[in-house]
Amino acid sequence: MASKKEVEKNNCTIISERAAQMQPCPIGSKGFCCKNCLMGPCRVCAPEQKGVCGASRALVVARNVLRFSTGGASAHCGHAYHILDYLNLKYPVDYVKKKAPDYLYKLWDDLGILPKFSYEHFKDISEAIHLSTMGVDSDWEDIIKWCIKIGIIDGYYGMYLATELEDKKFGKPKIKKGELNLGVLDESKVNIAIHGHEPMPVSYTHLTLPTKRIV
Numbered sequence: 001m002a003s004k005k006e007v008e009k010n011n012c013t014i015i016s017e018r019a020a021q022m023q024p025c026p027i028g029s030k031g032f033c034c035k036n037c038l039m040g041p042c043r044v045c046a047p048e049q050k051g052v053c054g055a056s057r058a059l060v061v062a063r064n065v066l067r068f069s070t071g072g073a074s075a076h077c078g079h080a081y082h083i084l085d086y087l088n089l090k091y092p093v094d095y096v097k098k099k100a101p102d103y104l105y106k107l108w109d110d111l112g113i114l115p116k117f118s119y120e121h122f123k124d125i126s127e128a129i130h131l132s133t134m135g136v137d138s139d140w141e142d143i144i145k146w147c148i149k150i151g152i153i154d155g156y157y158g159m160y161l162a163t164e165l166e167d168k169k170f171g172k173p174k175i176k177k178g179e180l181n182l183g184v185l186d187e188s189k190v191n192i193a194i195h196g197h198e199p200m201p202v203s204y205t206h207l208t209l210p211t212k213r214i215v
């Protein structure tokens with residue numbers, strides 16, 4: 001993390017300062033605000049109130065949960081896809097079956113919320129956004145079921161798979177002390193900003209530049 005001195009020198013703020021100054025929207029923080037179409041935004045504050053399209057409050061909340069869960073799942077699955085692509089590998093078939101406890105796999109299978117084919121989870125990510133669009137799925141319980149399905153996809157086809165592949169390729173991460181963030185920027189040097197969440201570009205940089213000169 002950047003030191004207080006560096007933050008002040010660069011005239012910027014850090015996350016904890018911005019969070020302390022932020023007054024969260026009392027409607028949005030409960031999930032009662034829907035912005036899924038241009039007839040809104042609709043604020044469904046009372047339990048019996050409906051959005052302009054007729055969406056109940058439960059539906060609005062469930063759709064909001066599904067949409068932000070799907071955003072997270074798409075990021076993690078994208079991450080796994082990038083490393084598969086980097087290693088020239090295909091998605092493993094039945095990955096959830098191989099990794100999940102049997103009793104959970106059976107439960108999820110009974111509920112019909114398992115992707116079973118390679119790449120099917122990407123179709124599910126698309127479908128989750130589709131059915132939470134205005135006028136598609138009006139059953140909030142079904143939407144909540146989809147939230148669980150997207151959670152399985154996120155966990156197994158995203159985080160689990162990406163972590164397993166990275167550990168195999170680069171070894172398990174070790175905790176090290178180092179300089180990072182704004183604190184390492186130096187106007188007298190070439191500064192290359194690397195997204196460290198995916199180790200492939202970092203490993204490539206280490207292979208192609210003299211290590212001693214990398215901070």
Ligand code: SF4
Nearest residue numbers: 034040042051053134
């Ligand atoms: S989808 Fe329905 S509840 Fe959401 S903004 Fe549109 S009209 Fe309002």
